Amino acid sequence: MILVINPGSTSTKVAIFEDDVKKVQETLRHDVEELERFNDLMEQEDFRKEAILKFVESNGYKLEDFDAIACRGGILPPLESGTYIVNEEMVDYLKNKTRVKHASNLAAVIGYSLSGGKIPVYITDPVSVDEMIDEARLSGIPEIERLSLAHALNIKAVAREVANQLGKRYEELNMVVAHLGGGISVTAHEKGRMIDVNNANDEGPFSPERTGELPVGDVAKLCFSGKYTKEELKKMFIGKGGVVAYLGTNDVKKVMEEGTEEEKFIIDAMVYQIAKEIGGMCAVLKGKVDAIVITGGIANNVEVVEKIKSYVFKFAPVFSVPGEFEMEALAKGALRVLKGEEEAKIWGEKK
DSSP states (O other), X not given: OEEEEEEOSXXXXXXXXXXXXXXXXXXXXXXXXXXXXXXXXXXXHHHHHHHHHHHHHHTTOOGGGOSEEEEEOOSOSSBOSSEEEOXXXXXXXXXXXOSSOOXXXXXXXXXXXXXXXXXXXXXXXXXXXXXXXXXXXXXXXXXXXOOOOSOHXXXXXXXXXXXXXXXXXXXXXXXXXXXXXXXXXXXXXXXTEEEEEOOTTTSSSOOSSBOOSOOHHHHHHHHTSSSSOHHHHHHHHBTSSTHHHHHSOOOHHHHHHHOOHHHHHHHHHHHHHHHHHHHHHHHHTTTOOSEEEEEEGGGGOHHHHHHHHHHHTTTSOEEEEEBOOHHHHHHHHHHHHHTTSSOOEEOOOOO
């Protein structure tokens, strides 16, 4: 039995798996007013832990029933893909040293506390997975390095799923995987390594809420125009950019179903940019591509997927795996270790 923990800003997703079969899953909603009484994110540890314990007990389980606890990976320094043992050093880093305050940082901290040292605790494929080749890191300005920031957990999970459908191991294939959500990550995978990504915050296609790449000269003019503060500009780029900047909504499904031709044109432009990014990643793989995979929430929209396919279908077979599979991915990561199919990595902060 595996207990899976995945915190969000105002909720905590929890699930119980028996091997790779989900027995129960629930999203524990946390009242915003209750969360506001905590001055720091890590002060929420006991509050959320108590809610998880109630979930476990209400479903007829005890902590000692679990063979492992699988947790969403927090904001760690860049690291290789895989499943990592949660240890004291990782917990200390997430509690006291990470530079980014993010709800996912709580997962391993809570899991480690629940385990009491008696149950192995793991994280799998956190956001900071970095397997980029050296050529991909150069930006054109020595002071700026391209970063690997992508929806790694879901991307790796669907890549493995498609590999299974093809009767192969993920490590045997070359793939391009596009995760289409509020932000968009398009990634090149060479024999099990994610060798290039568009930083979903700063690069690639515009998305429902983000601008993606911008003409750098015009951005510089905007920054020094005196019209906007730094925080206002950041919000324009991430949160209020992309589709929502043009249409006042980030709801792609609604635009495709109810929008005017002019409004649908904005989605067509987003599709165009997604396809262009996929084509670029096919070039990164030197044209040797076994599969193109489209995933994330937007992949639920068949019309959008078909539009993307119309651009890229000649590069490789295109697979659509709509939605997100984070809970399943976390459980399967722990399960691979428990079954001896994968050796858990030991995390240590680089000195």
